[in-house]
Amino acid sequence: MSPRHWVSQLLSLFYLKALEKYFNPFMAKTQSLQGVGVLVTRPKTQAEALSKLIKAAGGHAIIFPTLIINETHNRQKALGTLHKIASHDWLFFVSANAVHYAAKLLGGTFKTPQQIKIAAVGKATKNALSQYKLLADLTPPHTSSSEALLSQLEGQNMHEKKCMIIRGEGGRETLKQTLQSYGATVSYAEVYRRDCPDSDTGQLVSSWKNGEINYVTATSGESLKNLITLIGSTEQELLRQTPLLTVSKRIEKMAHNAGIKQVIVSKQPYNESLIETLIEQTG
Numbered sequence: 001m002s003p004r005h006w007v008s009q010l011l012s013l014f015y016l017k018a019l020e021k022y023f024n025p026f027m028a029k030t031q032s033l034q035g036v037g038v039l040v041t042r043p044k045t046q047a048e049a050l051s052k053l054i055k056a057a058g059g060h061a062i063i064f065p066t067l068i069i070n071e072t073h074n075r076q077k078a079l080g081t082l083h084k085i086a087s088h089d090w091l092f093f094v095s096a097n098a099v100h101y102a103a104k105l106l107g108g109t110f111k112t113p114q115q116i117k118i119a120a121v122g123k124a125t126k127n128a129l130s131q132y133k134l135l136a137d138l139t140p141p142h143t144s145s146s147e148a149l150l151s152q153l154e155g156q157n158m159h160e161k162k163c164m165i166i167r168g169e170g171g172r173e174t175l176k177q178t179l180q181s182y183g184a185t186v187s188y189a190e191v192y193r194r195d196c197p198d199s200d201t202g203q204l205v206s207s208w209k210n211g212e213i214n215y216v217t218a219t220s221g222e223s224l225k226n227l228i229t230l231i232g233s234t235e236q237e238l239l240r241q242t243p244l245l246t247v248s249k250r251i252e253k254m255a256h257n258a259g260i261k262q263v264i265v266s267k268q269p270y271n272e273s274l275i276e277t278l279i280e281q282t283g
Helices: 003-030 044-056 075-082 096-105 123-130 146-151 174-181 202-209 221-231 233-240 249-257 271-282
Strands: 037-040 060-063 068-071 090-093 117-120 162-168 185-195 215-217 244-246 263-265
Touching (some): 037 044, 075 096, 090 123, 117 123, 162 174, 174 185, 202 233, 244 249
Parallel strands (some): 090 162, 215 244
16 A cells, blocks of 8 residues: 555545544434424424424424414404504514514504514514514513513613503413503503314324323413313323423423423523423433
């Protein structure tokens, strides 16, 4: 073997070792959910992104939406409220759905006076606003909740400010009550509703009993409540014995009250954080 050929082979070997060192941690990470079945309960349009990440990590995503998002029952009332946007000082969007359904009611576009300030409950809501060329003046940096959003209002003078909360029908009153305690006037524009689907759980229960579901994800209180309702009282033990991954202490408490034995709270409510938490649990 000539010296030149020997050096070439040696360099090739070093190159391959360098590639192996670089890619192995990545491959290990992307396959960290190998063989793990994860139940995804988000609405169908929102479940796909999380499911893709689960599959990319080697896991198996079982999509079973426990929420359906539909237009509000009272379209005219919501539209009438939205037409008063210009008379307000603040707009509070509590979800990406609130952004999209408000835009739909307004014909696909938002026209807000420049002086109006806009608050988004989290990153997904902020990104949804950007699709309509709206910039959020206020967004929690690390999490997504009414409490986190309210913490960002420190230093803001809300006395006698007119605030509109754009949200779904029903829901929590924390944001409204706190804003009122600051002296603000608050109104709701309820632009969508959350319904429980009439789904057949036969295949889901069969997969569960066969050991194909190792973790359950529930990123809202309603999604968990509806899952409990849908599987019925006879199959509750399946849920109680399966680790539940959620995004807030509030939902963790609901889960414990429902008898679920192991509840894991993700550090952040975003898909990437959910995957990282699952990988930590399975590792």
